[in-house]
Amino acid sequence: MLKACVKQNPCDNMPSPNPIALDELLEHIDAEPIHVMPSPNPIALNRLLDPELSQGYGPPSGVNPYHSWPVQSSQNSMQSPQNSQDSLHLLDDNMFEMAFVNQPRIKIIAQPKAIYRERYLADFDKELNRASRFIRSSEKNHNYPSIKIPTVYRDTQNLIRVALVTVPTSTAPDRYVHPYSLTVPESETGVIHDKKSNALYFPITEQDIEEKNDGIKRFCSLMLIKHKQDVLNSHGPMCLFDHDSLPTENQEHLSKNKTAKDLIRMFKLFQSQLAFTVLKPQNEQYVILKETTVYSQIMVEETENKKQNKNTTTYQIHRYAPKYGGCSGDDDVILILNTKIDKKNLSIHFENIIDNDQHWRVSITDFEIIDRTITFRSPPYFDNNIDESVAVYIVLTQNDVEIGRERYFYQPICTNFYQSFSNIGQPAKRTCLDRFIASDGIDDQVNPSQSPVPVTRDQQLTSDMQQLSLNTNTNVERELKDFLTRLKSCLAALLTDNDTQPLLRVTKKLINKYNDNLLHCAIKNGHTLLAQQLSAVVARLPDSIIERKNNNGETAIILAAKLNQIDLLETLFSISQDLIYAVDNKNNNVFHLLTSQNNSNKTIEFILNCLNDKSINIKQKFDQPNGNGKTPLQLSVEHSNFESTKMLIEIGHFNTNVTDEKNGDSLVHLAVRTGDLSMVKYFINDVKLDGQLSNLRMTPCDLAKTLNQETIYDFLNEKYPLQPLSSSDSEQNSEDETD
Incomplete structure (x- = not known):
């Protein structure tokens, strides 16, 4: 029945397929192909197979019609x-x-x-x-x-x-x-x-x-x-x-x-x-x-x-955060697009269809674009007395064409939330405490010649408040009271609605001045979403905690790589691509840390693609040895991470002709030590590394034999069979043994 569906000769007309045979053919699509004898066209054969006929269609005289190409x-x-x-x-x-x-x-x-x-x-x-x-x-x-x-x-x-x-x-x-x-x-x-x-x-x-x-x-x-x-x-x-x-x-x-x-x-x-x-x-x-x-x-x-397509675009909203905020608005929102975007003719608005007759819509006029990241603050919802979450849409348009639409949820909060420090729809006032923190007033009170006495965070905050009260008048006291009211409302939002945004925004300068790096604490404790939100809030502050190093020389992005937190890495990279170049005290970059893990392939591929999108020379910037003399590629092989090894070579173009500084191991030697036959074959068959190159003592084949890696030894022995000694070599060896 299958033959009814097969074209038996190029010159024959195609028969109408039998429906039953057609179904059988589709079911056996992966079956062995059916072999038939076609009728070759000599003229077409000549034209296709002879390189001299590539510019014409007829065979010249004296040309073999079955010449290969x-x-x-x-x-x-x-x-x-x-x-x-x-x-x-x-x-x-x-x-x-x-x-x-x-x-x-x-x-x-x-x-x-x-x-x-x-x-x-x-x-x-x-x-x-x-x-x-x-x-x-x-x-x-x-x-x-x-x-x-x-x-x-x-x-x-x-x-x-x-x-x-x-x-x-x-x-x-x-x-x-x-x-x-x-x-x-x-x-x-x-x-x-x-x-x-x-x-x-x-x-x-x-x-x-x-x-x-x-x-x-x-x-x-x-x-x-x-x-x-x-x-x-x-x-x-x-x-x-x-x-x-x-x-x-x-x-x-x-x-x-x-x-x-x-x-x-x-x-x-x-x-x-x-x-x-x-x-x-x-x-x-x-x-x-x-x-x-x-x-x-x-x-x-x-x-x-x-x-x-002047009125169309390929821009898309890749990710955004947060997905919810207080109904009084003024929460930081970040949109990450799939590519760079021009601010020209770009508009953002929040909208919601309340019922069949009413349509709520508020435009965002104050927003900032950095590379493919857009940041702005959410507008207040028209109703401050909502008692449940309300879903609205963030709409992104350019040249009057919608290019993105994402849902955003307004959450009910305390009645006095934000009312003590700002009017609805108006920007929040710069309070006395804001000015005090901005002028570095806290640090000015410390005598440089004296060692500071360690205090707790609560003691420090109380002391700062008391010092502030001594140097201010009645208006300043009122502003301080307003700040405490704001802080109280933010804490209420955190405890009742699990909404961290208001608290982070109000206290971001205090967080940035705190002795311990609270961003590092959030990363180490696995609070990825909180770390993302905190990073977005403090990104524009001078001497931001994002770039500060701990005692090991680790910045936030190094810690994120060390713990394989891909979402946080994406957020930090979108804030500033220069953060990715950071290294710790042992000269480990992000790839050193990621290739040492077995579940980091997705993160490695993401970073490699981001760097390629930015036209960054990956090999020049990251293919460097750490303090132990290991490149990321060597670490990847040592940890038997085959997928990341291929990505570093094929996408990052890392140098494959590297050897261990201590024992002279090549990448093939390292793969033999891990017992990874697939990686050994990849290096020799695909990357074309020399599988016979010796380290300071032995070849990969000798090493496999020493380590009892039988499958690898059999492969290498078959790939590089030992050459039989000539008679002259045998005589010479005999003389050497006699001597």
Whole structure:
């Protein structure tokens, strides 16, 4: 019944599928492919397989019609499993003696971002020391384009081709090889780059086909380079992508040489797609299994997208805090967007539909934007006498287009809350205590020549209050009484509604001047939300507790990394990206601390992606040894943290040619010591590290034997078999033993 659904010959008409057979075919989509004998087209065969015919469509005289197609590899070339030459021979699947039809197709599980920022070749200049900009994905669980390889093709002998193609348009309805460059960094080993077809050939690694990965392959280092018009002018004819039949008259016309402006206009080069295809080795050549090809969603240049969609935007509210506040308002609110935003034509308002006839709406005119973070204070709710939570919306718009909407809950609070110190809708007055703290009046009372007597926080506050009362008049006493009333109301809100915001806002200067770093205390005790709220409140204060170090030289962000608090790390990074460069007294940075933990992979990936988004050179800033001479990558290997190891290498481009200062261990030695066979294979097969390099005493194979790591020893012994001694060497060794 399945054969009824199979196209038996390219020249035959496709029969109408039997519904029952079609259902069976869909159920067996991962089954072995059915082998049939196609009828090859000699002219198409010549055109596809001979490199000399890449600019035309007819075979010249004297050309072998079954000539293979050599793909010139880049510096980091990968050899064919059956061929030791530095070239990859391809045959089109329809033209090979045996074709595979009804092949399971690749599944894209993480699409590339629909909008990307175009980059020119100059943006990747090594001398400028700029961070690489990779094609990213907007999927929640995958930051880079990712595919799922069909079960039948999960073989390390196969390859995955990734090509950049044009998008079919009304003027060019077929897919052509896109003239912009698709490439990977030179540090990416094992990838073959065919510039003629603008394709990259990735090996299927053992890690890709492991059961835990389920055939999922990520492409973390794809780079799309836009060409300037002078390069496009010399590009030459456009080539059809994976095209078998003879070209039509329109295709021949489109393939002729054209100016850069014509190419951009006719092929709409501001948009492109990624094409993923499986390649299978056959008789020392590779078969392109075109029926496995899938195309990504369309990728559009950011500049062009802005031109075409002036009234739309891709901004989104990524996170926000808090989600509730007092009905009198004046609570600090922070919005974190998915990307930077321009303040021009941006507006924020709170709104709520009270009933069918009334609509409450208040605009926020005073807000601040730092990078992708927006901060402001909540407005008061129109009704101060609510007795239960009221849900409203925070609405973010730009150019009169809504780009974000999040729920916010007004909480009922004490009747006198805020009434003793501020009028509804008016900014709070600067009280005497505020002025006193701002002028550093407390510290001025201490004699520098005398050692201060330790006092408790309550004693210090009482003493400050008494000193203040002695130097103020009746008006100052009234303001102090107002402050105490505010403090009382804030405490009531904390105890009755678990609302910390009013108390933190009112006492933030006292908190910042307290001897102990209360932010550190909150972090150590695991109060992440409280630490986030406190960080947002004190961020703008001079000499903020955010940047202060404890006795170990640890700042708040170092402590957050040490305890793997990803939400707090995100908040601190959004406040100031310079905080991420902090190190402790042992010269540990955030990556040293995170790679020493086994549950920190998500946090490491988040920080790496944030740094890449900021175009920060990760390797230069963070690939440094700590006080013990260990880099983050070495610590990751020592703790057998395979996922973080791959991310540091593939995303952060950390140096892999590092050795231990004490015993000369390479990364392969370290992986052997942990007994992690997968990591040993990754270093040798994928990263291309030398598995025979000795430390101060022995090779990794010798070390595996010494440590009784049998599986690793068997792998290394098979990978690097011992060479038999020659007769001259044997005689020399005998003489040495005799002597």
